Amino acid sequence: xxxxxxxxxxxxxxxxxxxxxxxxxxxxxxxxxxxxxxxxxxxxxxxxxxxxxxxxxxxxxxxxxxxxxxxxxxxxxxxxxxxxxxxxxxxxxxxxxxxxxxxxxxxxxxxxxxxxxxxxxxxxxxxxxxxxxxxxxxxxxxxxxxxxxxxxxxxxxxxxxxxxxxxxxxxxxxxxxxxxxxxxxxxxxxxxxxxxxxxxxxxxxxxxxxxxxxxxxxxxxxxxxxxxxxxxxxxxxxxxxxxxxxxxxxxxxxxxxxxxxxxxxxxxxxxxxxxxxxxxxxxxxxxxxxxxxxxxxxxxxxxxxxxx
Amino acid sequence: xxxxxxxxxxxxxxxxxxxxxxxxxxxxxxxxxxxxxxxxxxxxxxxxxxxxxxxxxxxxxxxx
Numbered sequence: 001x002x003x004x005x006x007x008x009x010x011x012x013x014x015x016x017x018x019x020x021x022x023x024x025x026x027x028x029x030x031x032x033x034x035x036x037x038x039x040x041x042x043x044x045x046x047x048x049x050x051x052x053x054x055x056x057x058x059x060x061x062x063x064x065x066x067x068x069x070x071x072x073x074x075x076x077x078x079x080x081x082x083x084x085x086x087x088x089x090x091x092x093x094x095x096x097x098x099x100x101x102x103x104x105x106x107x108x109x110x111x112x113x114x115x116x117x118x119x120x121x122x123x124x125x126x127x128x129x130x131x132x133x134x135x136x137x138x139x140x141x142x143x144x145x146x147x148x149x150x151x152x153x154x155x156x157x158x159x160x161x162x163x164x165x166x167x168x169x170x171x172x173x174x175x176x177x178x179x180x181x182x183x184x185x186x187x188x189x190x191x192x193x194x195x196x197x198x199x200x201x202x203x204x205x206x207x208x209x210x211x212x213x214x215x216x217x218x219x220x221x222x223x224x225x226x227x228x229x230x231x232x233x234x235x236x237x238x239x240x241x242x243x244x245x246x247x248x249x250x251x252x253x254x255x256x257x258x259x260x261x262x263x264x265x266x267x268x269x270x271x272x273x274x275x276x277x278x279x280x281x282x283x284x285x286x287x288x289x290x291x292x293x294x295x296x297x298x299x300x301x302x303x304x305x306x307x308x
Numbered sequence: 309x310x311x312x313x314x315x316x317x318x319x320x321x322x323x324x325x326x327x328x329x330x331x332x333x334x335x336x337x338x339x340x341x342x343x344x345x346x347x348x349x350x351x352x353x354x355x356x357x358x359x360x361x362x363x364x365x366x367x368x369x370x371x372x
Contacts (some may be wrong), residue, residue, distance in 0.1 A: 012320050012321070013324070014323050014324060015323050015324045015326075015328070017329030018324075018327075023349065046345050048341050048342060048344075048345040049342070049345060049346075052338060052342050055338070115346075117340055
């Protein structure tokens with residue numbers, strides 16, 4: 001009898017386990033970037049509508065996280081970093097995660113479209129589809145460029161925030177997208193350089209495994225060098241300002257220098273100081289993205305007060 | 309086994325049920341707030357506006 005087996009379970013899923021399916025840490029980044037995208041847009045949005053837009057973008061991101069956990073439960077069970085997630089831990093069944101993911105996806109898309117506009121809703125729907133189907137189901141296990149594709153999904157939130165306010169995509173929205181899109185590969189490949197065992201065991205084709213670590217180091221440098229001018233370019237659009245330009249120039253100079261350092265090192269050197277440079281680059285990459293979006297917000301505030 | 313009004317299962321599920329309940333209440337509050345804002349943004353809306361109101365038609369006003 002199904003009921004009897006459920007009563008016997010000690011580790012019954014609590015509310016927090018379902019919340020964990022939505023990847024709260026990823027969601028916090030989505031909330032922040034979507035909020036910035038919305039605030040820097042040249043259109044005034046009513047605070048309640050702005051709140052709803054950010055909330056439903058975050059719910060949509062959470063829903064795609066649940067769908068990703070449903071599909072990737074077999075990989076998550078093998079990797080140290082992810083083995084305590086609700087499905088591999090046995091707390092939530094894959095079917096429940098699928099149901100939650102699909103239900104919240106529909107809710108988020110419909111509610112975003114109703115509270116802002118259809119284009120924003122459609123863009124959110126595409127983002128969820130892109131992350132769950134194109135990235136998780138298709139490309140993650142078949143190409144070492146999976147990180148590049150996955151980065152696109154993470155890059156959509158500020159663009160959706162912008163579209164929620166303005167109703168259309170513009171150069172500024174595309175550049176905010178590009179900033180996260182080009183930032184993701186060096187960020188993750190730096191992580192892959194010092195967390196090599198995890199991905200090997202899971203059988204996910206990481207660039208470090210398929211093409212070797214030399215090629216990965218070169219790729220980190222290549223993406224960083226392309227990223228830097230694009231990040232600075234955003235400073236010359238209507239949403240840029242003195243704060244953003246200062247931050248962008250300094251942060252990108254550091255980032256390119258870090259990437260050059262990584263490129264110049266080989267495995268013997270890296271193992272000698274237990275991946276010190278790679279770890280520093282990875283940690284700075286988190287700060288890098290945060291600072292860029294914070295600076296955009298600061299310039300928007302300065303414009304709001306009439307200072308610039 | 310005697311049927312108890314409150315099974316131990318209910319206690320274990322309490323946090324889940326309270327959580328879902330709070331989320332639903334919050335959702336209702338958000339929809340209500342959003343509705344108020346959306347309706348206010350429409351500008352001058354009169355009750356019974358499916359009937360033609362002469363005072364809302366600019367041309368009719370000018371003719372007076």
